[in-house]
Amino acid sequence: MELTGAEIVCESLLKEGVEVIFGLPGGAVLPFYGALSGYPQLRHILVRHEQAAAMAADGYARATGKVGVCTATSGPGATNLATGIAGAMMDSVPMVAITGQVPRPAIGRDSFQETDITGITLPITKHNMLVLNVEDVAPAVKEAFHIARTGRPGPVLLDIPKDVLVGERWPFIWPDKVNLPGYNPPGEADAVQVSQACELINQAQRPVILAGHGILISHAYAELKELAEKAQIPVITTLLGIGSFPTGHLLHAGMPGMHGMAYASLAIDNADLLISLGMRFDDRVTGRLSDFAPNAKVVHVDVDPSEFHKNVRATVPVLGELKQVLGQMLPQVERKTHLDWLQHIDTLRAEHPSLHIRQTDELLPQYVLRQLSDITEGNAIIVTGVGQHQMWAAQHYAYKEPNTLLTSGGLGAMGFEVPAALGAKVGRPDKAVWSIAGDGGFQMTMCDLATAVENNIDVKFAILNNGTLGMVRQWQDFFYDKDYFATVYSGNPDFIKLAEAYGIPGIRVTDKTQVATSIRQAMATPGPVVLDFIVKQDEQVYPMIPAGESVNEMMEEPIPQRVM
Amino acid sequence: MNGNGNHHTIIALVQDKPGVLTRVAGLFRRRGFNISSLAVGNSEQPGLSRMTFVVDGDQYTVDQATKQLDKLIDVVKVANISDEEIVSRELALIKVKVTPATRGEILEMVHPFRAEIVDVGAQSMVIEVTGSGDKIQALYGLLEPFGVLELMRTGRVAMVRGQAEGRVSDDLIINYHGDGLKVNEAYEVGSY
Structure with a gap:
């Protein structure tokens, strides 16, 4: 039977096992929507802004490990997706974005709602395609999903002109395999590289594992745990690697870098070997490169060879898929105790208790997150944007499971938390999902509260409301002579009334004593809830290694009185 | 004349698809490279074209660009042939x-x-x-x-000499171990 291009897209999505699509229709993509309404197996979630469609697809993908799908129309619809796509690119998230394009004869004529979205997204997609013939639709969808989910995952955009979606018909033939001669993601690593890496691990006196997002992507938690326990190596998890190793584990040594735990950054500084697994030495991790891990050799395992020596020179680069590579390495890694080294790290931890919250009657944002962690027992999915709330969420929540901190890491996009939490809850209805926002980020995407209401997506939206762009203000405080220009939000709405306007409960918390009860109350309330925590304004994230500096310039919390 | 100074000759076997030139050129542009010469034409294999680039840049940047080039889906093979007999x-x-x-x-x-x-x-x-x-x-x-x-x-076209075994340019896979960096030497990022 011959189908339209739009129907072929739907059939292809079914073949790829797609369950949900986040999107917002418009003229050029309308034929796809016309077909989609006939495919109830493909759940469509209508958003209020296309950026939310891309970010929801991202949150869905991070929470489930499946490919997130979003769709938008040509022109502004497509460009609104761009921030969400860029975030997926930076954080290696599998995503397929489908955009309608103006009909082929209209392309290149500056037609209404025409933008060159494949051109625009060239540097922020793993790959993109302008599909110019109906017979190319099915192979293009198959290729898009294959590229998005394999190797180092990333977003793929398919731009399909309106007349390809609806003009002609073609038999739906699902290809057996993809034809991509230029794309061969690595699997097992070279045996020589593996044995060289293991030799360094066996010789090391002061090794640390830097576990990154790659562990989560390749589902290598069991292998990571086995490696750490067998050779008694402390595990430092990067921001995106949080959840790859249980926070409470004796060998867990925190998060490194700009706002990481001091003992983690100091452990890297003292280490003689970094075992870097699926991480990319972001500048927020390394600080000044010439002072980073000055005494360490580096074993760098990654699926993307362009990461080797990009920022930090690897003594032994190991190219391969992480789970398989760890499987190859484990038999060659010797049992060790590293007693002196682990004791040294314990001493660092005791001397630099980065995560203590000081005793005060004021409502501290850190306290809110610690309470949330305790009450949810570390079992919720926490979704954040970027800024102070993000760092406190990374520091003070005790993540137990993989894929439970979803955060805009590489791109650092404010507003990610609201739509990404929606996507996460749609993908993991069994988990409690909390969107943690600042009042700044929340206002970037709060229009999609409507999406939560409309689809009854049970996300708890916590706002750590300090009335400012907190992290920017912190930089002004530290580095710009306390010139708080353009960071005060004096016209914030009443978020409780806003919640009421959307027909959902809102809880305002102004006092420390109300925190636990409000969290419990929200959890006991089915459906979305907004929690407006009015937190202390000038609370800073510590420790802090200023951008471009090293662990030697680390600033720790100046208040001497610390209580558990 | 090849491999001297900051001159690098890179050849790529690419799929003959619209936009491939933009992708490749964009990669160099994003890293602030000037392509001093570029030649593109059909290869002996249908559907595949060969590109020859001459680019200026330090070894680190060229290595990065070559690896990034290899990551492009439409690029089948890449080789930096600057140090080869060509x-x-x-x-x-x-x-x-x-x-x-x-x-x-x-x-x-x-x-x-x-x-x-x-x-x-x-x-x-x-x-x-x-x-x-x-x-x-x-x-x-x-x-x-x-x-x-x-x-x-025209731009330069380049080919690795056949030598005894009649090897072709594409046999030179890029070296993932090459780094062009000395220990602890990398471009320093500014404060941002």
């Missing part, structure tokens, strides 16, 4: 002013370059010359005093 050629068309008095002199001058006269007019002639960039530059230098009206040059 054959490389460029072609130039030079339109030079002539008068009855200078015509003979120019013809004589062109001869040792094994260049050909491909068009003759009353007041100009077009010379076609093939060879290395240096050779073309040398001939241009000699013709310049007569008045060059127009110069058109």
Whole structure:
């Protein structure tokens, strides 16, 4: 039977096992929507802004490990997706974005709602395609999903002109395999590289594992745990690697870098070997490169060879898929105790208790997150944007499971938390999902509260409301002579009334004593809830290694009185 | 002349698809590279084209760009052949002013370059010359005093010498271990 291009897209999505699509229709993509309404197996979630469609697809993908799908129309619809796509690119998230394009004869004529979205997204997609013939639709969808989910995952955009979606018909033939001669993601690593890496691990006196997002992507938690326990190596998890190793584990040594735990950054500084697994030495991790891990050799395992020596020179680069590579390495890694080294790290931890919250009657944002962690027992999915709330969420929540901190890491996009939490809850209805926002980020995407209401997506939206762009203000405080220009939000709405306007409960918390009860109350309330925590304004994230500096310039919390 | 200084010759086997040139060029642009020469044409395999780039940049940046190039889905193979034994050629068309008095002199001058006269007019002639960039530059230098009206040059095309086993350029896979960095030496990022 011959189908339209739009129907072929739907059939292809079914073949790829797609369950949900986040999107917002418009003229050029309308034929796809016309077909989609006939495919109830493909759940469509209508958003209020296309950026939310891309970010929801991202949150869905991070929470489930499946490919997130979003769709938008040509022109502004497509460009609104761009921030969400860029975030997926930076954080290696599998995503397929489908955009309608103006009909082929209209392309290149500056037609209404025409933008060159494949051109625009060239540097922020793993790959993109302008599909110019109906017979190319099915192979293009198959290729898009294959590229998005394999190797180092990333977003793929398919731009399909309106007349390809609806003009002609073609038999739906699902290809057996993809034809991509230029794309061969690595699997097992070279045996020589593996044995060289293991030799360094066996010789090391002061090794640390830097576990990154790659562990989560390749589902290598069991292998990571086995490696750490067998050779008694402390595990430092990067921001995106949080959840790859249980926070409470004796060998867990925190998060490194700009706002990481001091003992983690100091452990890297003292280490003689970094075992870097699926991480990319972001500048927020390394600080000044010439002072980073000055005494360490580096074993760098990654699926993307362009990461080797990009920022930090690897003594032994190991190219391969992480789970398989760890499987190859484990038999060659010797049992060790590293007693002196682990004791040294314990001493660092005791001397630099980065995560203590000081005793005060004021409502501290850190306290809110610690309470949330305790009450949810570390079992919720926490979704954040970027800024102070993000760092406190990374520091003070005790993540137990993989894929439970979803955060805009590489791109650092404010507003990610609201739509990404929606996507996460749609993908993991069994988990409690909390969107943690600042009042700044929340206002970037709060229009999609409507999406939560409309689809009854049970996300708890916590706002750590300090009335400012907190992290920017912190930089002004530290580095710009306390010139708080353009960071005060004096016209914030009443978020409780806003919640009421959307027909959902809102809880305002102004006092420390109300925190636990409000969290419990929200959890006991089915459906979305907004929690407006009015937190202390000038609370800073510590420790802090200023951008471009090293662990030697680390600033720790100046208040001497610390209580558990 | 290859592998000297910051000059790098990179060849790529790419899928013959729309946009592939933009993707490749965009990669170099994003890293602030100047492509000093570029040549593209069909390969011996249907559906695949070969590109030859000459780019300027330090070893670190070229290594990064080559690896990034290899990541592009439409790029099948990439090799930095700067340090290899290669054959490389460029072609130039030079339109030079002539008068009855200078015509003979120019013809004589062109001869040792094994260049050909491909068009003759009353007041100009077009010379076609093939060879290395240096050779073309040398001939241009000699013709310049007569008045060059127009110069058109192709990019360089390059091929690894066959040697005994008749190897082809694509056999040179990029070296994932090459780094171009000394220990603890990398571009320092600023404070941002």
